[in-house]
Amino acid sequence: MNCRVLIVDDEKCTGCQLCLVACAARHEAGLNADRARIDVCRTADDSHAPLICNHCEAPSCARACPTGACRVDPAGGRVIIDDRVCIGCRTCVVACPFQHARFDKVLGVTVKCDFCDGAPVCVEACEAQAIHYVYAEEAGAGRRREVGLRRLRPSLKTIDSREP
16 A cells, blocks of 8 residues: 655744644635644744644554544545544544544534645645655654654653563
């Protein structure tokens, strides 16, 4: 399967939030960055980093979803949320260790990055070229997980995948 993923180069991110505005405009037909399906955070070293769903291979959000609305799309390997099936219970929000899914009060369902159905607008909007849409083989899934965990726990320097 030729899965694609979004990769973020934290060192290039300027914190301009153009990716958020583009995301909100694409999904919510408005320029309210609070409605974007990605986020930009300030890191422990005072730099910025876009936070985008990792589309995990074994997503805890999908396992936690009681209706099957949150699931892995077999065609592309993306973790998707079907808003027609979502009951708004927020179980997937709590289950995501990376805090990427969020409850949208306006829509009454959980939303998250969906790669804009294969053409992520955040990539095009990022003038600093900090966000890239690449094939998973190029990205290295283990590296993506390490970066995600390091963002959650800034005190971690490295992650040994052999540790329990």
